Amino acid sequence: MTRNQKKREPSKPLEVLVVGGGSFGTAISTILAEHDHRVKIWVRSKEQADEINNNHTNERYHPGIKLSEKLLATNNLGASIPGTHIIIVGVPSKAFRQVAKKIGDYMEGDQIVVHITKGIERGTFKRMSEILREETCALKIGAISGPNLAKEIMAGHPAGALVASHYDEVIRETQALFSGGRFRLYGGHDVIGTEIGGAFKNIIALAAGVADGMGFGNNTKSLIITRGLSEMARFGVALGADVFTFGGLAGIGDLMATCASPLSRNHQVGVRLAKGETLDDIIKSTDQVAEGVTTTQAVYEQAKQLKLNFAIVETVYSILYQGITPPEAMIQLMESPVGTELSRLNF
Amino acid sequence: MSRRGRRLKPADQNRVVEEVIHRSLLAQDQDPRGIDQILFETIFHERQRLEKEKNRDKAKKELRFYRKIQSEALRANPELQRDLLAKVIRNFTKEILGNFDIRMYQMATRAVPVVLNFALHALSPLKILRELPNGLSNIDDQVIISGETKALQKVTQLGTTIVLPTHVSNLDSILVGYMLHNLGLPPYIYGAGLNLFSNKVLGFFMDSLGAYKVDRKKKAKLYKDVLKIYAGYSMELGYHNLFFPGGTRSRSGKVEQKLKLGLIGMGLNAYIHNIRSGKKHPDIFVIPCTINYQLVLEAETLIEDHLKEVGKSRYIIEDDESYQIKKILDFLNKLFSLDSRIHIRISKPLDVFGNFVDSKGQSRDHCNRVIDRKRYVMVDGEPEFDSQRDMEYTNELANSICEAYSRDTVIASVNLISKVVLDWLKENNPGLDLYRLLRTGGNLPSMPLIEIYKRIDRTLASLKKLAKAGKIHLDETLQGRDTVAMLSEALAHFKDYHVHQALERRGDRLYHMDRELLLYYQNRIPAMVEAS
Numbered sequence: 064m065t066r067n068q069k070k071r072e073p074s075k076p077l078e079v080l081v082v083g084g085g086s087f088g089t090a091i092s093t094i095l096a097e098h099d100h101r102v103k104i105w106v107r108s109k110e111q112a113d114e115i116n117n118n119h120t121n122e123r124y125h126p127g128i129k130l131s132e133k134l135l136a137t138n139n140l141g142a143s144i145p146g147t148h149i150i151i152v153g154v155p156s157k158a159f160r161q162v163a164k165k166i167g168d169y170m171e172g173d174q175i176v177v178h179i180t181k182g183i184e185r186g187t188f189k190r191m192s193e194i195l196r197e198e199t200c201a202l203k204i205g206a207i208s209g210p211n212l213a214k215e216i217m218a219g220h221p222a223g224a225l226v227a228s229h230y231d232e233v234i235r236e237t238q239a240l241f242s243g244g245r246f247r248l249y250g251g252h253d254v255i256g257t258e259i260g261g262a263f264k265n266i267i268a269l270a271a272g273v274a275d276g277m278g279f280g281n282n283t284k285s286l287i288i289t290r291g292l293s294e295m296a297r298f299g300v301a302l303g304a305d306v307f308t309f310g311g312l313a314g315i316g317d318l319m320a321t322c323a324s325p326l327s328r329n330h331q332v333g334v335r336l337a338k339g340e341t342l343d344d345i346i347k348s349t350d351q352v353a354e355g356v357t358t359t360q361a362v363y364e365q366a367k368q369l370k371l372n373f374a375i376v377e378t379v380y381s382i383l384y385q386g387i388t389p390p391e392a393m394i395q396l397m398e399s400p401v402g403t404e405l406s407r408l409n410f
Numbered sequence: 411m412s413r414r415g416r417r418l419k420p421a422d423q424n425r426v427v428e429e430v431i432h433r434s435l436l437a438q439d440q441d442p443r444g445i446d447q448i449l450f451e452t453i454f455h456e457r458q459r460l461e462k463e464k465n466r467d468k469a470k471k472e473l474r475f476y477r478k479i480q481s482e483a484l485r486a487n488p489e490l491q492r493d494l495l496a497k498v499i500r501n502f503t504k505e506i507l508g509n510f511d512i513r514m515y516q517m518a519t520r521a522v523p524v525v526l527n528f529a530l531h532a533l534s535p536l537k538i539l540r541e542l543p544n545g546l547s548n549i550d551d552q553v554i555i556s557g558e559t560k561a562l563q564k565v566t567q568l569g570t571t572i573v574l575p576t577h578v579s580n581l582d583s584i585l586v587g588y589m590l591h592n593l594g595l596p597p598y599i600y601g602a603g604l605n606l607f608s609n610k611v612l613g614f615f616m617d618s619l620g621a622y623k624v625d626r627k628k629k630a631k632l633y634k635d636v637l638k639i640y641a642g643y644s645m646e647l648g649y650h651n652l653f654f655p656g657g658t659r660s661r662s663g664k665v666e667q668k669l670k671l672g673l674i675g676m677g678l679n680a681y682i683h684n685i686r687s688g689k690k691h692p693d694i695f696v697i698p699c700t701i702n703y704q705l706v707l708e709a710e711t712l713i714e715d716h717l718k719e720v721g722k723s724r725y726i727i728e729d730d731e732s733y734q735i736k737k738i739l740d741f742l743n744k745l746f747s748l749d750s751r752i753h754i755r756i757s758k759p760l761d762v763f764g765n766f767v768d769s770k771g772q773s774r775d776h777c778n779r780v781i782d783r784k785r786y787v788m789v790d791g792e793p794e795f796d797s798q799r800d801m802e803y804t805n806e807l808a809n810s811i812c813e814a815y816s817r818d819t820v821i822a823s824v825n826l827i828s829k830v831v832l833d834w835l836k837e838n839n840p841g842l843d844l845y846r847l848l849r850t851g852g853n854l855p856s857m858p859l860i861e862i863y864k865r866i867d868r869t870l871a872s873l874k875k876l877a878k879a880g881k882i883h884l885d886e887t888l889q890g891r892d893t894v895a896m897l898s899e900a901l902a903h904f905k906d907y908h909v910h911q912a913l914e915r916r917g918d919r920l921y922h923m924d925r926e927l928l929l930y931y932q933n934r935i936p937a938m939v940e941a942s
Binding site: 164167168171172173196197198199200202203229230231232 | 763765775776777779781782783784785786787788789796798799802803805806
């Protein structure tokens, strides 16, 4: 606690708005509704808002699951933002800037905004916190990332994540939202590392899915996860992250959950690619976003600019964008030069 | 243009002293080290400093003071120790406050153009002869003030301003004073290194132009706290402030990208105080500005200091070119004889959170929406201090200032030519690290002019692209001139003034000599230009 900080009365309920009624946005809202906060969830369409408010379901993203009756949905951003203490943004990275701009039309400087999106903007390589900085007046910005498979959260399982911000107030207030419940939120200041971890792991999850789809076992997956972590850390450190962040929930924690679980969308895409489906067919067949597809392109291009070599990223990129088949790509990956493990990772 | 500003009356001066002491003591009360440790640490640092003080009479007097404080503090209870700390703070405050008098300020600012003009007349009879039919020459031809001048004039009417110039030369203080006078702005107070007051040429201007004394030899944290509190309180009272946020002259020639945040943060501190006290005009505006020379008076000393590999660079240099009157006159002579311009470029005003401010004094976000900036410091509807939050806000402001510096740097032919030559040297000596390259020059003492001309064209094209995108500015030496003229312009600047000539044309080849000077002038080009 720093000098002159005004301590919030613990019993006072908080106004929270979750922007985004997708899979993870709904999951986070569900956890928040378990506490005594006034939780609203903004969704794009009136139909979806009505479904949540009247039926307490979100069939598109969580079929067959009953949502808390305390959860209120709205499709009116302008009416929801004033008076809200914390805004949590959980929309796909492709739509993030557009939504951030809309939020920016109503936000004020004393409000806190935290995002839960794991992606990097194509073309600009901007992280989501940077987009929030550009599109809103907000300064008190944070990022939440960790092993948070939405379906497991909706099933009531305990989970945890990291909330990173330069501002202690953001960390404190966000932790206060979840404290005492089944979601443990740890605090940190490495925003870059947290966001890179959350985005990069989706690339490795694609690779792990390809390996699983090709029928390989745990040895292969472990190789991909471990070397993938090394690439993630090198990329993050090159952009200014703290290497130790990758040893925590936002790094290895999230990586393990996403690569090991068939529930991960990115893992599922990898499996389907290995089984011979094309990327176009996979994208058309599902509403759910696999962020790893766009993140692979963003990281690949940025790595080239930074003159960094990432064998796994290049392998996934070759499958997604260069027409290389998964078996050919895996052979190329295994034939890539080996050096000393950890030699290029400076502590 | 009306001058909105306050006259500093003796009663104001006493009030400032007492309030600074009061706030400084409150700040020390919050320090977890405790009053006694702060007191003894301060005495320790001061005694160390005074043992090295050249003025022995002054040192003896101050040492007596600290010995007395120390012996009393050893026997004192906490309350008495606090009183002793207050005495030390009073001592610091009185030294810092200086002798700012608005009447002297007005006289001195009228004198600045006259003095510079006189120097011009004395040293350049040809120029006098040329200009006789038109009357006396005008310093306005030599010093170009551009950028957001109207915005600066406007915001000084709306609130208290903090002007933050880049810093390469000890002449900067005079030039900034000239700029403020030229724009018809109210008086500014600013912190100048105590060592500058010993410089006869500059000392007069410092005292008269509202400078308060900053003794950079004082290492005690208490002293720095008192300095900050003084600056912050003066902002609350509505005194416009000026300081160099880089802290010292850039040794490398680079535009500042790392700033001293302590003083900058006092703007936010003053703003919160103002809102809490319900002040009618609570706003504090920050105005970055760049000072750009074709030739820098102290370039050789500064770059040498930067490159010193053994031990730390000297933070305070007291024997460079700016302390030699002949050097200053030579420098001015050179500038005026070459018709060389000094560009002072004023950036868009910012609020204390780093947001742009429009002509009505409203803060705007990146999407040009109006921001209610008071909300940044509200907690449950009340303005509150939060030291961690406020430190991050100050970091945001510092980032905005650095971006402004980069954007509003004015690049000239000497910078361009220096970069072209150094790039050629690096490419043609791939096995040498920078320091060896600078010392030895590699294996080729000269380069073909034809190749240099091609590279100048290529690099200039990149610079023009960035200038068009609003990322940098190019001065008149880089616009509307052919390549040969550009090189001649740069060579004319390098010739005769600096001890060692950086470049020399002989026939169809260009010889490189003082590569450290080239590095200094090349470093002025912002990093993003380097990368493009």
